[in-house]
Amino acid sequence: MGNSPHDREAGVVQSVDRAIAILELLASAGEAGITEIAEHLGVHKSTASRLVATLQARELVEQHGERGRFTLGIGVLRFTGALGRQSEIVRVGTPLCEELADKLGESVHIAVLDGADVINICEARGPAAVSTQNWIGQRTPPHTSSSGKVLLAAASRAQQDEILSKELEAVAPRTITDPRRLREELERVRRDGYAVAIEEFEPGLHGVAVPVHGRGDAVIAAISASGPAYRMKRKQMREMVAELQVAARELSARLGHR
Amino acid sequence: MGNSPHDREAGVVQSVDRAIAILELLASAGEAGITEIAEHLGVHKSTASRLVATLQARELVEQHGERGRFTLGIGVLRFTGALGRQSEIVRVGTPLCEELADKLGESVHIAVLDGADVINICEARGPAAVSTQNWIGQRTPPHTSSSGKVLLAAASRAQQDEILSKELEAVAPRTITDPRRLREELERVRRDGYAVAIEEFEPGLHGVAVPVHGRGDAVIAAISASGPAYRMKRKQMREMVAELQVAARELSARLGHR
DNA sequence: GATTACTGTTGCGACATGGGCAACTCGCCG
DNA sequence: CGGCGAGTTGCCCATGTCGCAACAGTAATC
Structure with a gap:
């Protein structure tokens, strides 16, 4: 399942949908690099880099080393325990x-x-x-x-x-x-x-x-x-x-x- | 902390940042309606509605009733257990x-x-x-x-x-x-x-x-x-x-x- | 040590998308 | 039955997102 216009549901906000796909990829794969994320989403790596940077700013994603690979960040803990x-x-x-x-x-x-x-x-x-x-x-x-x-x-x-x-x-x-x-x-x-x-x-x-x-x-x-x-x-x-x-x-x- | 251009960090993708803010609001407050979310983010309620719909499509948010209020959805569980x-x-x-x-x-x-x-x-x-x-x-x-x-x-x-x-x-x-x-x-x-x-x-x-x-x-x-x-x-x-x-x-x- | 290949990052401008407006539907209340 | 306020959606345009190109850094190879 990619993220091309064909796969995207009508009425969703594309960049938000892509960001969630990144989180799901990292949850499944454990870690990934920008190039890999870009390929998974079907977007340019500069696009992937900016989406990841946004997730990183809110600590949902964390980078290992200055230019290293990415994993889910501690910020996802905010969403646990709020489900009932x-x-x-x-x-x-x-x-x-x-x-x-x-x-x-x-x-x-x-x-x-x-x-x-x-x-x-x-x-x-x-x-x-x-x-x-x-x-x-x-x-x-x-x-x-x-x-x-x-x-x-x-x-x-x-x-x-x-x-x-x-x-x-x-x-x-x-x-x-x-x-x-x-x-x-x-x-x-x-x-x-x-x-x-x-x-x-x-x-x-x-x-x-x-x-x-x-x-x-x-x-x-x-x-x-x-x-x-x-x-x-x-x-x-x-x-x-x-x-x-x-x-x-x-x-x-x-x-x-x- | 709102979501006006003044609050937003340079280089983040605005709509993704807003979507994460919605998730954090729901994690804190337990539940919220579109109007409340829009006020919290400082955006129009149609904007809030579309962002929430995108989160809902990926099951990070769930609506109670046909036009009811929203809570975090079961999809956030995908992010747990992947943190080490x-x-x-x-x-x-x-x-x-x-x-x-x-x-x-x-x-x-x-x-x-x-x-x-x-x-x-x-x-x-x-x-x-x-x-x-x-x-x-x-x-x-x-x-x-x-x-x-x-x-x-x-x-x-x-x-x-x-x-x-x-x-x-x-x-x-x-x-x-x-x-x-x-x-x-x-x-x-x-x-x-x-x-x-x-x-x-x-x-x-x-x-x-x-x-x-x-x-x-x-x-x-x-x-x-x-x-x-x-x-x-x-x-x-x-x-x-x-x-x-x-x-x-x-x-x-x-x-x-x- | 120089070169190559690959990674991730960033300035810039074009344009595709996100967002606001207006109008709509629906449920609740008096 | 009408008013109110919630959430939703069509439409259009302003702008935010995206791809391109260039860059910096690192590692591998010769």
Whole structure:
């Protein structure tokens, strides 16, 4: 996704949109230089330099050395903790994800339902993680992931009907796109207390997820592990479910729900 | 601080600077409407509306209702966890700050030294907190606060010399501005293991801070409590020091240092 | 040590964009 | 039902943003 006029949404302020894209690039990549940022955005490097300088003036970006590369700056901390419940889950959940990612060797995420989408709000990549993509904040359709199935299974009937009444997009060859099959699958998730996604989001990628409970039966989040199919055999996935359930209970307790 | 041409730094991209100011306003105020944002920035409300729409398109801002007020959006989570050590301290420290703020009834902060400045990276306001200002990410001169004195006392001799060789700005009538007096004060802080600021940052405001240790003797942060002078008597401050020291040890342990 | 290549920065002027104005829609209130 | 104030949007033009060219600095190569 570039930043050419074709990609830009109508009615947005171009230079602001570009500046946010820079922040997202730095959040994903960790660090970058001006030339790299310019290429990513599809703009001249003097343009990138000025946008970065503006972010730097407000401490959202920080340069290492006199003419060095750039990382996110400490000013982004101003935006944390002002989000309400999600930031509470993030604060408590992120160390848990990291512990578990280390233990399982795979990536661990916590996700919530937001409207008709699933959003990852915590992410910890396992030591053997292949992808470097930053999924935090990104929306995915709930029928395509193990987390999504967990959250959908626990959603209200009205919310399920809303989501299942629309065409279920096939994001991978094995995505479940038949609403009847999906309802059966959600029934299975409710019964088993966990969900799996077998190459349904991406070929070669498996995932398992369990619910994180709030008060009573309410499900406030899902915690999941994912990894390549060749490592996630049935036995590994069963073990992961058990570990995820322990982590889910701990997260719930730390949030004051149990 | 407005956003008129007089306030704007040379060389920054105006519209990006304005967009960041909107994010900072929402982080501080919690929520705002377009008219309020426009007034804060000193621009027309159509301008504010378009800037907010651009932030909204990238989910950094979220509108409540069809024409309702705005808050920070979940997209700001993309920027967390990409900061390195500070974000680790934030994740672990923020719940600690909140527990302690509840317990002490005053505001609690965690700060680090960054160059010649002190930066607050965690903040929890007590139930009785008066100020609503968001201090996270803001820089203050280290000689003016209890946290600053703790961090300065633990800094290298070179760093102390650098900071004390410059004019010590009086930000309040009681700010210590004499370098010799400050050195004596830092000696006292090292000996006592805590610092106090008696209306040195702001008339009517007291603060106490203790060091958070990393490996060995290294001080990686300071944790502090602050509140109005009429509530922070000598006895209360002694009790606060004890509580802050417990919290500092816990934070240090959770960061894997002790 | 000189040369080359690449990085990031900055002055300048053109023009594409951002911004203000006016008018609009919508919800709330009397 | 009308007035008020919020947020939104079409339009046009003033200006802020951008690309170009040149620069400075650093590292690698010969």
